[in-house]
Amino acid sequence: MSDAVTVPRTRTKPKTERPKLHKVILVNDDFTPREFVVRVLEAEFRLSEDQAYRVMITAHRRGVCVVAVFTKDVAETKATRATDAGKRAGYPLLFTTEPEE
Numbered sequence: 001m002s003d004a005v006t007v008p009r010t011r012t013k014p015k016t017e018r019p020k021l022h023k024v025i026l027v028n029d030d031f032t033p034r035e036f037v038v039r040v041l042e043a044e045f046r047l048s049e050d051q052a053y054r055v056m057i058t059a060h061r062r063g064v065c066v067v068a069v070f071t072k073d074v075a076e077t078k079a080t081r082a083t084d085a086g087k088r089a090g091y092p093l094l095f096t097t098e099p100e101e
């Protein structure tokens with residue numbers, strides 16, 4: 001009997017799929033004050049005042065703006081917290097999420 005050891009000639013590398021990232025989207029409305037939107041973006045998404053202003057003004061002009069991308073859980077939690085901050089102040093401010101392609 002042969003002592004030959006069979007060495008596999010191809011390696012099967014276990015593939016770990018990266019979790020799909022989800023966008024948090026700021027939606028424009030006619031009632032929430034610009035300054036309030038900027039403050040929420042700074043507080044919840046850690047944007048600088050400059051970044052927050054740009055995101056706010058883009059949503060104001062175009063209707064929506066992507067704030068940032070996160071894993072699904074983090075995106076949903078942040079969108080909910082930011083929307084709730086508006087609600088508590090009596091504004092219809094809305095953040096939604098959607099998966100990245």
Ligand code: TYC
Nearest residue numbers: 027028029032033034059060
């Ligand atoms: N459009 C609002 C205003 O003129 C400001 C605003 C900007 C509100 C972006 C929501 O996502 C928003 N006061």
